[in-house]
Amino acid sequence: MSKKTKIQMSKVYKSFGSNDVLKGVNLEVDEGESMVIIGGSGSGKSVMLKCIIGLIHADNGIIKVDDQDILQMSTKQIEAVNKKVGMLFQGGALFDSLSVWENITFGLRAQGNLSKSDAIDIAQAKLKAVGLRGETAFLLPAELSGGMQKRVALARAIAANPDIIFFDEPTTGLDPIMADVINELIVECVKDLGATAITITHDMASVRKIADKVAMIHEGKIIWTGTVKRMENSGNDHVDQFIHGRSNGPIQMVA
Amino acid sequence: MSNQADRNFLANIGAAFLTFLEAVGRFSAFTGAALSHCLRPPIYFKQLIKQMIDIGFYSLPVVALTTAFSGMVLALQSYTGFARFSAEGAVANVVALSITRELAPVLAGLMVAGRIGASMAAEIGTMRVTEQIDALTTLSTNPLKYLVVPRIIAGLIMMPLLVLVGDVIGIFGGFVVGVYKLGFNAGTYIQNTVDFLEPLDIISGLVKAGAFGFIVTIMGCYHGYYSKRGAQGVGVATTNAVVSASILILIFNYLITELFFSV
Numbered sequence: 001m002s003k004k005t006k007i008q009m010s011k012v013y014k015s016f017g018s019n020d021v022l023k024g025v026n027l028e029v030d031e032g033e034s035m036v037i038i039g040g041s042g043s044g045k046s047v048m049l050k051c052i053i054g055l056i057h058a059d060n061g062i063i064k065v066d067d068q069d070i071l072q073m074s075t076k077q078i079e080a081v082n083k084k085v086g087m088l089f090q091g092g093a094l095f096d097s098l099s100v101w102e103n104i105t106f107g108l109r110a111q112g113n114l115s116k117s118d119a120i121d122i123a124q125a126k127l128k129a130v131g132l133r134g135e136t137a138f139l140l141p142a143e144l145s146g147g148m149q150k151r152v153a154l155a156r157a158i159a160a161n162p163d164i165i166f167f168d169e170p171t172t173g174l175d176p177i178m179a180d181v182i183n184e185l186i187v188e189c190v191k192d193l194g195a196t197a198i199t200i201t202h203d204m205a206s207v208r209k210i211a212d213k214v215a216m217i218h219e220g221k222i223i224w225t226g227t228v229k230r231m232e233n234s235g236n237d238h239v240d241q242f243i244h245g246r247s248n249g250p251i252q253m254v255a
Numbered sequence: 256m257s258n259q260a261d262r263n264f265l266a267n268i269g270a271a272f273l274t275f276l277e278a279v280g281r282f283s284a285f286t287g288a289a290l291s292h293c294l295r296p297p298i299y300f301k302q303l304i305k306q307m308i309d310i311g312f313y314s315l316p317v318v319a320l321t322t323a324f325s326g327m328v329l330a331l332q333s334y335t336g337f338a339r340f341s342a343e344g345a346v347a348n349v350v351a352l353s354i355t356r357e358l359a360p361v362l363a364g365l366m367v368a369g370r371i372g373a374s375m376a377a378e379i380g381t382m383r384v385t386e387q388i389d390a391l392t393t394l395s396t397n398p399l400k401y402l403v404v405p406r407i408i409a410g411l412i413m414m415p416l417l418v419l420v421g422d423v424i425g426i427f428g429g430f431v432v433g434v435y436k437l438g439f440n441a442g443t444y445i446q447n448t449v450d451f452l453e454p455l456d457i458i459s460g461l462v463k464a465g466a467f468g469f470i471v472t473i474m475g476c477y478h479g480y481y482s483k484r485g486a487q488g489v490g491v492a493t494t495n496a497v498v499s500a501s502i503l504i505l506i507f508n509y510l511i512t513e514l515f516f517s518v
Contacts, residue, residue: 053393055393079397082393085393091385094390106396107393107394
């Protein structure tokens, strides 16, 4: 039984001045699937993700979320789509002037009336879901360690029970154990919500833990897509070089 | 060879011109969008109050000090000048006019540009760099509405109030020097001030203050919003916000003066 396509990108182009970042990206993500996009620094991973939520407006192509083309939408319509989307930013991007509970329930409170005590209750429930204690709700982001900030950011991303979640390099800057904890939380949260997830990363441990499918982006194009199992023996030189982290191969890093 | 050099030279001028036009276009679009959001609900009142306190209340000491000393030095200097043709009586008049029409709005504007413009550019710039502005968008919140609109409205409201306080303090500074140092009669000094001061003097100063409040906040927000990556990017944004706001304040000070001059 084939699943419904949740997100579809076809021939998506984006350049900044003379710098062509996306050169015809094609990607399909099925409903409930966890897609991980791998690729080197500067390959266009982040730009691609931001095009899907309309933070960056693609120059050309089709980006469909639930069969509706983002590029043809008004700002208002994109805002409506974004209500179904949660995003975990690379550095957490917590609002540093707001307490943890205000951060977690920020989107919910922006969407409708929510009393302070209800908001705190929801925030504390989400904190428990990411393995933090309820009292954390009243701290400021600056009072938390890096790993805790990531967890709070994850709690914020899942607070509105989104159907689509984006993870932008979720394990960057964390020690290997904390990275594994975050990976496990991501797997759990995505499963609990039944959400469709797109993760961009270059952490192979993370890929093996959270991916159903993997796509590799290189020089602004998706050059390979497949399951994690197939990735290990992909027969694709680029993928091979990347997953084994070799400096010699078809991908040349400009120093 | 020289042909090539010529072409490079022209290309550089062309590129610089294009960059300039792009910046003008981006700034106009930003200002237009921000202003249109000012008129459409929702307004984030909690943010607005916070900004009003920051701009109005916490700038009071700086503005009070600058205007007080300006009024004081103005009394001394104009006394020296007027004594040369026995017109010492005009001191109160000159102090009141200069403070309300010129010095209070311009000095308060420049002080607030340094204090508030810089902190807005740094704060919003840091939010840009750490993706907090993108995060706002993904959390169903328009960053222009949440970050920029409250700052602009607060600037428009609080700058005139600050300048009004500055007017009083500046005139009082002149009064103190006039009475305690230059030996004016207190009653006469106050009488002179009140007699010569017209509503338009004060109003023109407050109109200027409103314009400067807008300039400072829009410059702080714009430069922060389009801040480049990294600590250096935020630093550049902060500098640009203060410098551009200060220059615009001086230019618009002249333009608004001319506008009122012909009335």
